[in-house]
Amino acid sequence: MAEYKKPTSEAEFAANFSPKKPLMSDTEAYYESSRCLYCYDAPCITACPTGIDIPLFIRQINSGNKEGSAKTIYESNWMGHACGNVCPTEELCEGACVYNHSDVKPIEIGRLQAHATDKVIRSKKKLFRAGKDTGKKIAVIGAGPAGISAACELRMLGHAVDIFEAKAKPSGLCVYGVAPYKLTNEEALDEIAYLQDQFGFTVQYNKPINGRADFEKLEKGYDAIFIGIGLGATSSLGIPGEDKQGVIGALEFVEELRMKHHKTTVGKKVIVLGGGNTAMDAASESCRMGAESVTIAYRRGPEEMGAYPFEFDLAKKSGAKALFNVTPIEVMGSKEVTGVKFIRNKAAYGKIEAIPGSEFVEACDMVLLGTGQGKQVELLEQISGVKLEHKSRILDDRGRLVVNEQYQTNNPKYFAAGDAVNGGVEVVNAAAEAKQAAHGIDQYLKK
Amino acid sequence: MADLRTNLAGIKSPNPFWLASAPPTNSGYQIMKAFDAGWGGAVWKTLGVPVVNVSSRYGTLNYRDNRMMGFNNIELITDRPLKDNLREISEVKKRFPDHAVIASLMVETREEWHNIVRDVENAGADGIELNFGCPHGMCERGMGSAVGQEPKVLQTIVEWVKEVAKIPVIVKLTPNISDITRPARAAQVGGGDAISLINTIQSVIGVDLDTFVPFPNVDGKSTNGGYCGPAVKPIALNMLKNCAQHPDITIPISGIGGVETWRDAAEFILLGATSVQVCTAVMHFGFGIIRDLKTGLERYMDEKGFETLDDFRGKALPNILHWEDLNLKYKVVAEIHKEKCIGCQLCYTACEDGAHQAIALSSDPTDRKPTIIEENCVGCNLCSIVCPVEDCITMERRDDGKEHLTWGDRTRAGDIPKTFDDPLAGGLHHWVPEPAEALAKVKPRHYRG
Numbered sequence: 001m002a003e004y005k006k007p008t009s010e011a012e013f014a015a016n017f018s019p020k021k022p023l024m025s026d027t028e029a030y031y032e033s034s035r036c037l038y039c040y041d042a043p044c045i046t047a048c049p050t051g052i053d054i055p056l057f058i059r060q061i062n063s064g065n066k067e068g069s070a071k072t073i074y075e076s077n078w079m080g081h082a083c084g085n086v087c088p089t090e091e092l093c094e095g096a097c098v099y100n101h102s103d104v105k106p107i108e109i110g111r112l113q114a115h116a117t118d119k120v121i122r123s124k125k126k127l128f129r130a131g132k133d134t135g136k137k138i139a140v141i142g143a144g145p146a147g148i149s150a151a152c153e154l155r156m157l158g159h160a161v162d163i164f165e166a167k168a169k170p171s172g173l174c175v176y177g178v179a180p181y182k183l184t185n186e187e188a189l190d191e192i193a194y195l196q197d198q199f200g201f202t203v204q205y206n207k208p209i210n211g212r213a214d215f216e217k218l219e220k221g222y223d224a225i226f227i228g229i230g231l232g233a234t235s236s237l238g239i240p241g242e243d244k245q246g247v248i249g250a251l252e253f254v255e256e257l258r259m260k261h262h263k264t265t266v267g268k269k270v271i272v273l274g275g276g277n278t279a280m281d282a283a284s285e286s287c288r289m290g291a292e293s294v295t296i297a298y299r300r301g302p303e304e305m306g307a308y309p310f311e312f313d314l315a316k317k318s319g320a321k322a323l324f325n326v327t328p329i330e331v332m333g334s335k336e337v338t339g340v341k342f343i344r345n346k347a348a349y350g351k352i353e354a355i356p357g358s359e360f361v362e363a364c365d366m367v368l369l370g371t372g373q374g375k376q377v378e379l380l381e382q383i384s385g386v387k388l389e390h391k392s393r394i395l396d397d398r399g400r401l402v403v404n405e406q407y408q409t410n411n412p413k414y415f416a417a418g419d420a421v422n423g424g425v426e427v428v429n430a431a432a433e434a435k436q437a438a439h440g441i442d443q444y445l446k447k
Numbered sequence: 448m449a450d451l452r453t454n455l456a457g458i459k460s461p462n463p464f465w466l467a468s469a470p471p472t473n474s475g476y477q478i479m480k481a482f483d484a485g486w487g488g489a490v491w492k493t494l495g496v497p498v499v500n501v502s503s504r505y506g507t508l509n510y511r512d513n514r515m516m517g518f519n520n521i522e523l524i525t526d527r528p529l530k531d532n533l534r535e536i537s538e539v540k541k542r543f544p545d546h547a548v549i550a551s552l553m554v555e556t557r558e559e560w561h562n563i564v565r566d567v568e569n570a571g572a573d574g575i576e577l578n579f580g581c582p583h584g585m586c587e588r589g590m591g592s593a594v595g596q597e598p599k600v601l602q603t604i605v606e607w608v609k610e611v612a613k614i615p616v617i618v619k620l621t622p623n624i625s626d627i628t629r630p631a632r633a634a635q636v637g638g639g640d641a642i643s644l645i646n647t648i649q650s651v652i653g654v655d656l657d658t659f660v661p662f663p664n665v666d667g668k669s670t671n672g673g674y675c676g677p678a679v680k681p682i683a684l685n686m687l688k689n690c691a692q693h694p695d696i697t698i699p700i701s702g703i704g705g706v707e708t709w710r711d712a713a714e715f716i717l718l719g720a721t722s723v724q725v726c727t728a729v730m731h732f733g734f735g736i737i738r739d740l741k742t743g744l745e746r747y748m749d750e751k752g753f754e755t756l757d758d759f760r761g762k763a764l765p766n767i768l769h770w771e772d773l774n775l776k777y778k779v780v781a782e783i784h785k786e787k788c789i790g791c792q793l794c795y796t797a798c799e800d801g802a803h804q805a806i807a808l809s810s811d812p813t814d815r816k817p818t819i820i821e822e823n824c825v826g827c828n829l830c831s832i833v834c835p836v837e838d839c840i841t842m843e844r845r846d847d848g849k850e851h852l853t854w855g856d857r858t859r860a861g862d863i864p865k866t867f868d869d870p871l872a873g874g875l876h877h878w879v880p881e882p883a884e885a886l887a888k889v890k891p892r893h894y895r896g
Contacts, residue, residue: 034512037835040792041891043815051892062511098815101789102836 003319006266006290013262016288017180020314021085024108024115033062036107039098044109047096049432050077054093054109061116070120071127073113078152079145079431081121081191082174084114085183087428088277090310121190126198131158136445139164139222140201141209144172146228146418146430146437148192151201153438154226159445161201162222166208172230174427176255179281181288185258212382219384219413224441227380227401227409227416228434231373231424237273241331250274250282250370257285267366268292271340272320273328275305279370280315286368287318294320295362299327299345299352323362327354332361339363373424375399380420383411398423406440407433415441449748450755451741453487455699455721456615456640458574460487460547463712463756464740467703467724468493468551468576468619471734473525475535479542484734485741488547490643490724491536493524493578494563495553496590500526506652506662508678517678518727519652521663521670523584524553529563533570540571549617553578553590557607564611574614577605577639579630580621580646582673592646595621598633605637615640617701620686623649627686628693635698642690643701643724645683647673676727680705684718688767691719707736709743716756717763771858776850779826779842781805781819787839790815794830794840802829804880823878 007013024032036058044054053072060069073080089095089110097106120127136159140147143165151161169175174188196203209215209229218225234249236242246267257264266289272282275298286294296315298305301324305312316322326342333339344358377399394410396402400423401409401416408415417437418430451462465488466472466481478489500523508517525532540548550567552575554560564575579601581591594601601618608616618634620627622645634642649671654661661669683704690696702720706712707728715723728736753759783794795817798806805823809816819830831840857863864871 031512037791037793039790040796043790045891046812098789098791 004288004290007262007288010261016290017285019085019184020181021108021111021114023118024111029061029112029115032108032112033058035099036062037098043096043098044093044107047092048076049092049426049428050083050435051432052076052080052093052113054113057116058107058109058112061112066116066119067123067125067127069116073117074127076435077428077431078149078195078435079174079191079427081114081117082145082171082183082188083428083431084110084112084117085187086174086178087426088308088310091308092428117191118187121194124194124197128152128156128198130155130199133160134158134445136160136223137162137221138224138226138441139218140226140228141218142166142172142228142230142418143170143192143203143205144228144230144418144430145174145427146230146416146420146434147172147226148195149431149434150226150228150415150417150438150441152195152199153435154441155199155201157438157442159223159442161199163201163203164207164209164218165203165205166229168205170203170205172228176258177251177278178258178427179254179285180258180261181284209379211379212384215383223445225414226434226437226441227414227420228418228430229376229379230419232376233374234369235372235374237328237369237371239328239330241333241337244331244333244337245335246333246337246365247331247367247369250278250368251373253282253368254278254285257289262289264289266291267364269364270294270366270368271362271364272296272368272370273340274298274370274372275300275307276370276372277307277311278372279368280307280311282368282370283315283320284311284318286366287315287320291366294318295364296320296322297326297328297340297342297362298322298324301325301347325352327352329359331367337365337367340367373419375423376420383409383414403437406443407437408440408444412444415444449745449753451487451744453722453756455547455701456574456617458488458547458549458615458617458641459545460722461545462487462741463716463720463722463744464737465489465547465549465701465722465724466729467726468549468578469726469730470520470522471726471729473527475539478535478539478548481729481734481737482539482543482546485737486546486734488549488573488722489539490549490551490576491525491532491572493551493553493581494529494532494567495524495578496555496559496588498523498526498584501665503663503665506672508652508676515676515727515731517650517652517674518676518730519647519650519662519672519674521583521665521672524551524578524581529566533566536567536570536572540573547573549574549576551576551578551619552608553581553585555588555590560604560607561611564608568612568614572614574617574640575608575612576617576619576643577608578619578646579604580619580644582621582623582647582649583671592621592623592649595619595630595646596624598629601630602633602637605634605639609638617641617643619646619703620644621646622682622686622704627689628696631690631693631696635696639698641699641701641721642696643703644690645679645686645704647675648679648682650674675704677705677707677711680711680714684714687715687718687720688764691761691764692767707731709740709747712740712744713747713759714763716760718767719761719764721756721760769855771855772853774851774853775857776846776852777844778846779844780821780824781826781828781830781840782843783817783819783830783840784838785816787836788816789836789839791835792817793833793835797829797833802827803877806830825877 038055042055057069057072093109094106099106140163143163170192171188270286270291325345330341339361344355345352401421415437417433453460453463468490472489473492504522506519510516550572579595585591586593618639699721701722702715703724706725712723795806805820806817834840
């Protein structure tokens with residue numbers, strides 16, 4: 001178990017949060033790229049939601065054509081650098097590498113991708129040019145991975161793009177929600193700046209779209225609207241005591257961590273509720289912030305956790321412990337949290353069932369809710385054209401935007417992609433969907 | 448236990464591994480260090496006429512992350528004073544009397560040859576190697592490969608040397624010639640006791656894409672050099688075979704060209720070499736590689752039951768025939784052992800684009816393991832060569848081994864095709880797809896136009 005001392009300076013913070021996949025040097029990239037077999041119709045490509053021609057970009061690194069390599073990556077995925085760092089490559093491209101079948105270490109595709117894109121971002125060399133002006137204007141809501149990807153692709157197609165971003169910085173969860181050992185703020189922001197520099201879309205920061213009136217303004221001023229707003233704040237648990245001091249959403253915790261680094265407040269004894277990737281991130285991060293004990297509590301068994309196994313492993317290696325088959329029933333304490341009361345569960349016919357009399361209290365001074373993000377239902381329902389009939393509704397029963405194959409919503413002027421549509425997956429999914437949505441918009445505008 | 452002792456035309460060494468005349472044998476210091484490490488012999492860096500070397504001398508051919516697959520140099524013969532080299536030869540021989548020290552020589556006139564031969568004999572050299580191979584710098588002065596390319600001149604110089612030499616004379620041949628057996632025969636006729644081959648191949652190793660200057664760059668200019676290293680081994684083996692099989696060439700051969708491992712050495716010996724000479728591998732990895740060379744060759748000999756090098760020298764020679772004597776009835780086809788297949792599909796694309804369209808992919812995209820279309824397979828081996836998994840694709844014999852018919856047999860029987868439409872013509876029976884089928888083929892989705 002790793003032991004982390006509470007960081008008290010930027011340098012100590014950087015040491016505790018050193019990158020999980022550090023940038024490759026030229027030499028390392030050369031040797032690693034030499035190992036690629038250049039498979040025919042490679043399975044890594046199929047495993048990538050954006051379908052990057054991975055063997056080609058690796059070959060381009062190896063032949064000393066790093067600019068071409070970065071171009072190959074960006075042609076498929078406008079979030080190429082972010083994805084190289086934050087993608088769960090173990091589950092995607094690297095998990096599909098044929099070397100896995102011969103007990104040879106798979107190619108480190110994510111790190112090679114980050115290497116190639118880093119080179120070109122630093123060089124500031126423009127690889128793309130916006131398409132011939134069509135005279136059409138698109139509003140993009142949200143400067144996260146979906147919004148930025150849509151904007152780039154729309155600019156390639158010659159449409160003007162204005163992005164409206166609620167926060168002060170672009171790139172959404174890449175800056176506000178990803179664990180700092182996966183991607184630094186600078187890396188995330190540099191990529192957006194690099195893209196903006198060559199495509200010339202505008203971004204208006206601290207400009208949330210709040211309701212009906214804002215939507216109507218956009219509808220008047222733009223030919224189409226792309227929604228890339230992601231998900232909302234962490235959902236509440238609905239148990240007594242949840243409002244006590246020291247209980248915060250895991251995502252909000254990560255956001256604070258990303259902005260304040262070592263100045264972030266972390267408890268001595270932290271309980272993380274949930275079994276998803278955000279819960280694992282919050283647990284790993286609490287350990288790295290010097291918490292004395294970090295306990296992940298999940299209602300079901302380890303095999304049913306939503307988190308990727310490697311994320312759970314990382315949390316454990318960082319020092320977190322786990323409690324399985326426990327449901328929180330009350331947050332204890334007077335004003336400040338002092339513990340969580342759990343009840344043990346047993347599985348019965350695929351459902352979980354509380355074991356009467358098995359309640360116990362686990363002491364803590366901080367609770368992080370990794371219980372998922374809420375949907376932005378209230379906001380999205382203010383888009384005109386909402387009808388009650390199921391088929392033409394803007395949102396489905398789980399609060400996700402309903403779109404067709406072109407990523408067009410049931411209000412034809414609105415398109416959407418990313419977490420707001422898929423319910424919350426990876427940056428790479430948002431990038432893939434948004435690219436297609438941009439083509440959907442292009443088709444719509446040509447009609 | 449295998450006995451590695453070697454005797455090449457009277458030059459004896461504890462094993463067949465000699466350092467070739469090159470930078471690793473530039474000084475007594477290096478040669479003592481090599482003998483101490485276990486090398487059996489060393490051919491001293493060529494002594495001869497005074498030269499001046501340039502700075503920036505070597506260039507490399509890399510394959511991906513493998514460095515020095517091929518190597519070239521524009522260095523000349525030794526630029527150290529003759530008396531220093533002679534003194535060091537004596538010193539090495541005194542310390543290592545059982546190891547072979549061969550003096551490589553290159554001078555011009557008959558008198559110079561006589562003098563230098565006597566000098567190295569007096570210093571205690573066990574043998575002489577005449578450098579008729581160097582393809583750069585010296586050949587422009589009428590020496591090195593300029594001699595090796597003129598069998599008559601070569602023979603004359605060998606005769607001059609033999610007029611005074613009391614120790615064995617090896618004639619080192621250049622590969623920069625169309626028929627290696629001609630200078631080899633001239634060496635024997637002139638009285639040479641052995642030949643060694645190959646010297647380096649004339650080469651331009653590469654061009655700097657930014658400066659437009661080939662490598663190695665000498666103040667913005669370059670020149671052709673001598674090419675060696677692992678990549679030249681097949682050329683060396685072929686020339687070795689040509690000499691070893693030639694009925695008029697009966698003197699022993701020291702094999703040179705791309706030897707790095709005991710496997711390479713064993714191949715040279717199987718094709719008739721008595722000793723092998725190594726340079727590039729030592730320039731890359733140092734003298735320490737001798738440990739693998741010796742132990743590997745010993746283990747191989749023990750495993751095969753060879754007690755001495757003579758037991759297997761030339762053993763592969765009867766197995767190299769002229770093409771027209773190969774059995775046309777022999778038939779192999781590829782077999783993919785699917786339990787080993789990792790689904791890279793390199794065999795598929797190699798066969799599809801580079802051979803005979805004899806491998807099919809499954810219509811189920813989740814099944815990445817290809818299948819051989821046996822009726823299209825000509826047994827070319829390509830798939831088994833590109834496959835990255837050991838023994839995953841093997842070539843399996845399909846004929847019953849009872850029939851034997853060669854092109855030679857058929858020629859003699861008047862049974863060969865006379866025109867392209869002749870039913871006897873080979874290609875007529877090979878299936879090929881219609882040209883336009885190429886365009887109808889489903890492409891991987893990332894193959895952009």
